[in-house]
Amino acid sequence: MVTIKQVAEYAGVSVATVSRTLNDSGYVGKESRKKVEKAIEDLGYIPNEVARSLYQKTSKMIGLLLPDISNPYFPLLAKGVEDYAQQNGYMVLLGNVEDNSDKEDMYVKFFSQYNISGILSAASGQRKYNDSVPFVLLDRAKEDEIYSISTDDRLGGELAGQAILNAGGKKIIVMAGPQSVSGAKDRLSGILAELNKADADYRIFETDTYQVDKAEETAQNLFQTFQSFDSVIASNDVYALAVMKEAIKKGYRIPEDIQIIGYDDMLFSRLMYPGLTTIAQPAYQLGYKGAKMLVDLIEKNYVENKKVKLKPKLIERDSLR
Amino acid sequence: MVTIKQVAEYAGVSVATVSRTLNDSGYVGKESRKKVEKAIEDLGYIPNEVARSLYQKTSKMIGLLLPDISNPYFPLLAKGVEDYAQQNGYMVLLGNVEDNSDKEDMYVKFFSQYNISGILSAASGQRKYNDSVPFVLLDRAKEDEIYSISTDDRLGGELAGQAILNAGGKKIIVMAGPQSVSGAKDRLSGILAELNKADADYRIFETDTYQVDKAEETAQNLFQTFQSFDSVIASNDVYALAVMKEAIKKGYRIPEDIQIIGYDDMLFSRLMYPGLTTIAQPAYQLGYKGAKMLVDLIEKNYVENKKVKLKPKLIERDSLR
DNA sequence: CCTCAATCTGTAACCGATTACACATTTAGT
DNA sequence: ACTAAATGTGTAATCGGTTACAGATTGAGG
Numbered sequence: 001m002v003t004i005k006q007v008a009e010y011a012g013v014s015v016a017t018v019s020r021t022l023n024d025s026g027y028v029g030k031e032s033r034k035k036v037e038k039a040i041e042d043l044g045y046i047p048n049e050v051a052r053s054l055y056q057k058t059s060k061m062i063g064l065l066l067p068d069i070s071n072p073y074f075p076l077l078a079k080g081v082e083d084y085a086q087q088n089g090y091m092v093l094l095g096n097v098e099d100n101s102d103k104e105d106m107y108v109k110f111f112s113q114y115n116i117s118g119i120l121s122a123a124s125g126q127r128k129y130n131d132s133v134p135f136v137l138l139d140r141a142k143e144d145e146i147y148s149i150s151t152d153d154r155l156g157g158e159l160a161g162q163a164i165l166n167a168g169g170k171k172i173i174v175m176a177g178p179q180s181v182s183g184a185k186d187r188l189s190g191i192l193a194e195l196n197k198a199d200a201d202y203r204i205f206e207t208d209t210y211q212v213d214k215a216e217e218t219a220q221n222l223f224q225t226f227q228s229f230d231s232v233i234a235s236n237d238v239y240a241l242a243v244m245k246e247a248i249k250k251g252y253r254i255p256e257d258i259q260i261i262g263y264d265d266m267l268f269s270r271l272m273y274p275g276l277t278t279i280a281q282p283a284y285q286l287g288y289k290g291a292k293m294l295v296d297l298i299e300k301n302y303v304e305n306k307k308v309k310l311k312p313k314l315i316e317r318d319s320l321r
Numbered sequence: 322m323v324t325i326k327q328v329a330e331y332a333g334v335s336v337a338t339v340s341r342t343l344n345d346s347g348y349v350g351k352e353s354r355k356k357v358e359k360a361i362e363d364l365g366y367i368p369n370e371v372a373r374s375l376y377q378k379t380s381k382m383i384g385l386l387l388p389d390i391s392n393p394y395f396p397l398l399a400k401g402v403e404d405y406a407q408q409n410g411y412m413v414l415l416g417n418v419e420d421n422s423d424k425e426d427m428y429v430k431f432f433s434q435y436n437i438s439g440i441l442s443a444a445s446g447q448r449k450y451n452d453s454v455p456f457v458l459l460d461r462a463k464e465d466e467i468y469s470i471s472t473d474d475r476l477g478g479e480l481a482g483q484a485i486l487n488a489g490g491k492k493i494i495v496m497a498g499p500q501s502v503s504g505a506k507d508r509l510s511g512i513l514a515e516l517n518k519a520d521a522d523y524r525i526f527e528t529d530t531y532q533v534d535k536a537e538e539t540a541q542n543l544f545q546t547f548q549s550f551d552s553v554i555a556s557n558d559v560y561a562l563a564v565m566k567e568a569i570k571k572g573y574r575i576p577e578d579i580q581i582i583g584y585d586d587m588l589f590s591r592l593m594y595p596g597l598t599t600i601a602q603p604a605y606q607l608g609y610k611g612a613k614m615l616v617d618l619i620e621k622n623y624v625e626n627k628k629v630k631l632k633p634k635l636i637e638r639d640s641l642r
Numbered sequence: 643c644c645t646c647a648a649t650c651t652g653t654a655a656c657c658g659a660t661t662a663c664a665c666a667t668t669t670a671g672t
Numbered sequence: 673a674c675t676a677a678a679t680g681t682g683t684a685a686t687c688g689g690t691t692a693c694a695g696a697t698t699g700a701g702g
Binding site: 001003004005015016019020022023025026047048049050051052053054055056 | 687688689690691
Binding site: 049050061064074091092095112115270 | 369413415588
């Protein structure tokens with residue numbers, strides 16, 4: 001491994017001069033600069049970030065906390081984060097915390113041990129973070145004074161409600177995600193606002209998790225609990241898919257007998273038959289903009305809004321009448 | 322931030338004693354140990370990994386290179402890696418390289434700057450890695466002397482071929498993934514071996530990418546290129562899904578008119594209707610065992626096989642007759 | 643020609659850990 | 673009781689960078 005000392009020696013200058021050349025800081029003579037550049041080139045020198053980080057007490061790494069990478073929504077987020085980070089010279093350290101606050105703590109500790117420069121978290125956000133390091137909540141918002149970026153779930157709910165109503169939904173099942181998650185709550189209130197406004201006939205079916213492996217079971221449950229309905233507002237696309245499958249299996253036609261709307265807009269929602277009408281969350285954008293917000297915070301740039309909300313969008317396909 | 326020096330002072334011993342206590346190295350008296358432990362507790366000391374890493378020239382971080390996180394197959398891999406890493410005290414640094422070897426180079430350089438202790442790569446593997454750092458190829462195998470863990474794709478191909486034959490496939494379309502990827506090649510050879518053995522009637526439809534946003538287009542293309550067939554062996558589940566959609570749209574029944582088998586076994590493959598019969602790749606296992614192999618290499622434990630192959634499995638659902 | 647500021651460069655301290663080495667004290671064996 | 677080995681502890685060097693500070697050189701202005 002080539003060190004700055006070797007570069008200095010090869011170039012016939014001191015390490016200070018090499019460092020100044022590297023960082024464009026202080027004065028460096030033309031001659032020296034040239035010699036240093038040649039030395040770096042000849043030796044194939046790559047500065048060691050660990051040493052730099054030790055002195056600076058910060059690194060070019062950001063931590064990303066995700067509740068569940070195997071849920072297809074989060075990789076999209078992650079990709080947005082990764083893209084922005086990479087374009088701006090940051091690395092991302094991944095932490096899969098599975099709604100387990102011990103794991104969350106563990107990662108936060110891990111991160112601090114590595115002089116991480118900021119944290120992006122899509123996890124529960126239950127824990128109180130040490131505010132010594134910039135922190136942005138991703139995809140979840142909270143009341144208190146924390147930077148966050150999320151989807152306007154209330155609006156998403158309204159959109160879903162309107163779409164079902166416009167398609168002539170008469171007896172509607174509303175699947176409501178876990179109400180401990182603020183997004184699910186807002187969504188439900190948006191849906192109900194529209195439904196109530198139209199004085200529609202609906203029932204609420206509460207599901208206590210977003211876990212993908214519970215989807216089938218939940219769908220079966222739904223058909224057992226309710227007998228006659230013509231519309232379902234699902235809590236997300238995975239659950240919508242499970243409901244559709246169960247419906248078709250029971251001989252209902254979609255959307256003629258039962259119409260369904262999802263939430264998220266996953267890759268496969270477009271690919272199934274019939275295509276799933278859904279509310280698209282700008283997952284990639286969320287990740288990208290969240291990363292931008294965090295980097296701005298880290299570099300002490302001006303950040304306009306502490307809380308930004310992105311707009312969801314109705315994607316019309318074939319599962320509504 | 323609490324440093325080892327402060328702990329030493331508080332405990333009334335030297336930093337060397339604190340360090341020895343921390344690492345269970347060398348001799349530490351009972352009294353001293355107790356005092357140090359109390360100091361750590363009282364002060365809430367957390368050792369700085371950056372400093373340690375500088376001296377040791379290695380860290381407890383491993384790099385994970387993925388071709389595309391948004392492809393639902395890779396998060397499963399990542400989760401396996403993450404779980405093993407986390408259980409053994411390692412952090413994972415994520416790199417999304419998108420089959421772009423410049424990005425790949427960039428990440429490898431980044432990794433080395435951070436004294437990463439090993440690399441796990443599911444990327445092309447075109448580049449020659451600096452063998453100064455332990456390296457394991459994930460999901461892709463190569464001929465040369467490199468550690469790797471992958472699925473037995475040849476067997477996977479055979480399984481798919483047999484399944485189609487057993488289900489009475491007469492005129493078969495074989496979608497072959499990009500032949501530059503060794504897995505796709507092995508799979509094709511496995512399929513063809515079975516098909517030829519049975520003297521079956523088949524056509525090959527080569528697709529030059531696994532990119533998910535090309536799936537629909539490819540499916541339409543397939544139906545334009547061939548007119549009469551009763552079976553499709555898809556290159557993966559996403560493509561299988563796209564083909565199914567196109568088939569249903571064109572009025573074919575599945576599996577009565579056209580039967581389809583996929584590859585991968587994604588989460589949604591179970592949830593669609595009809596359920597997709599497919600060859601399951603043990604993605605999570607791959608990641609988990611790959612991480613284990615890498616950690617063994619890093620810690621210089623005995624590693625039995627340089628190249629391990631995991632067995633794929635036929636998952637029977639409803640898309641075959 | 644003199645003075646003061648601007649420019650250039652090197653020495654050494656520092657970041658927070660680990661560890662070689664030296665020295666002191668116990669303990670064990672004969 | 674004497675010696676050798678085992679045990680305990682601190683000082684200082686080290687890892688590879690950054691930067692405060694001081695000293696040297698150059699240039700501009702009067």
